[in-house]
Amino acid sequence: MISWSHALVTGGAGFIGSHLTRALLADGRAVTVLDNLSVGRREVVPDGARFVHGDIRDERAVAEALAGVDCVFHLAAQVTIRGSFDRFHEDLDTNVMGTARLLRAVDPTRVKWFTLASSMAIYSDSDSPKPIDESHPKRPISPYGVGKLAAEDVSQQVLEARGIPFTATRFFNTYGPGQTFTPYVGVLTIFVTRLLRGEPITIFGDGEQQRDFIHVKDIVAGAMAAPGREPGRYNLGTGRGTSLNQLAAMVLAKLAPGKQANHAPAQAGELRFSVADISAARRALGFSPTRTLQQDMDDVIEWVRQREVTK
Ligand SMILES: NC(=O)c1ccc[n+]([C@@H]2O[C@H](COP(=O)([O-])OP(=O)(O)OC[C@H]3O[C@@H](n4cnc5c(N)ncnc54)[C@H](O)[C@@H]3O)[C@@H](O)[C@H]2O)c1
Numbered sequence: 001m002i003s004w005s006h007a008l009v010t011g012g013a014g015f016i017g018s019h020l021t022r023a024l025l026a027d028g029r030a031v032t033v034l035d036n037l038s039v040g041r042r043e044v045v046p047d048g049a050r051f052v053h054g055d056i057r058d059e060r061a062v063a064e065a066l067a068g069v070d071c072v073f074h075l076a077a078q079v080t081i082r083g084s085f086d087r088f089h090e091d092l093d094t095n096v097m098g099t100a101r102l103l104r105a106v107d108p109t110r111v112k113w114f115t116l117a118s119s120m121a122i123y124s125d126s127d128s129p130k131p132i133d134e135s136h137p138k139r140p141i142s143p144y145g146v147g148k149l150a151a152e153d154v155s156q157q158v159l160e161a162r163g164i165p166f167t168a169t170r171f172f173n174t175y176g177p178g179q180t181f182t183p184y185v186g187v188l189t190i191f192v193t194r195l196l197r198g199e200p201i202t203i204f205g206d207g208e209q210q211r212d213f214i215h216v217k218d219i220v221a222g223a224m225a226a227p228g229r230e231p232g233r234y235n236l237g238t239g240r241g242t243s244l245n246q247l248a249a250m251v252l253a254k255l256a257p258g259k260q261a262n263h264a265p266a267q268a269g270e271l272r273f274s275v276a277d278i279s280a281a282r283r284a285l286g287f288s289p290t291r292t293l294q295q296d297m298d299d300v301i302e303w304v305r306q307r308e309v310t311k
Contacts, residue, residue: 035076219236
């Protein structure tokens with residue numbers, strides 16, 4: 001067992017990072033958030049957290065953020081698979097070089113664990129909806145996936161050499177209240193937002209591609225379980241696939257009964273089947289996701305509705 005008391009959450013003003021920060025505070029930990037607010041918002045960082053407004057590529061900001069910290073959750077990243085084709089330079093600069101700069105600053109005499117938010121995008125595409133485990137081939141099909149895999153590899157090598165235990169948590173498609181609205185990330189949030197605005201929704205490709213949609217609370221529980229358990233790289237999903245046609249039908253039934261989704265050509269970088277085998281995380285982290293899209297859809301709709309009213 002390790003004992004630690006003060007977490008750094010990079011990207012803590014973002015969707016998953018702000019949920020994680022709240023959960024860590026509720027668990028009695030001190031939390032420092034480092035975020036450049038490129039996507040995240042200051043107001044979602046809870047009052048109890050120390051906030052450092054800065055970039056993970058900035059040595060001074062990183063040093064300030066690491067003061068007193070004994071456990072790191074590194075979530076700050078450019079998060080868009082499709083966008084990473086246009087902005088591959090910025091994407092890799094943040095997701096790989098930013099991670100490298102953070103690693104360089106971590107003091108092995110203080111930091112007892114380092115957890116990296118990785119992604120299902122590190123995997124090669126799969127030709128069946130069968131859940132994939134961590135041994136599935138890794139030939140990412142987007143610059144974003146290349147960067148996340150490089151970040152995992154360099155973190156493992158550097159941290160192992162310096163004696164700091166390392167866990168990579170590979171998040172599958174995460175949904176829930178608080179998801180940042182961009183045209184690229186978070187298909188459920190995009191569908192709900194567009195329908196509430198009276199706009200049509202679009203499915204890229206035939207819609208039979210499958211995703212493993214996991215609620216942000218389950219993701220946070222998986223990430224928080226990492227420090228002190230078996231180091232390694234673990235899939236965090238539900239083990240269940242949902243096709244985009246199924247997802248669209250669920251959202252349309254709630255918000256625009258009788259309407260249909262449009263279809264547009266498939267986009268570069270999109271995996272056909274992305275469903276997690278979570279046996280390793282169950283065994284090593286005690287990971288046990290409980291939420292389902294069916295139960296949580298109304299919460300997401302309500303959250304987007306509030307955001308649309310107050311924006
Ligand atoms: N949302 C998903 O479905 C999903 C799936 C797989 C992996 N992930 C990973 O989880 C993590 C969190 O994702 P999210 O969905 O909360 O995204 P998000 O965009 O809401 O959060 C990312 C945060 O990082 C901050 N940030 C970006 N570049 C930065 C920089 N250079 N310096 C400091 N801060 C910076 C942003 O301002 C933002 O607050 C990311 O590492 C992402 O790659 C997310």
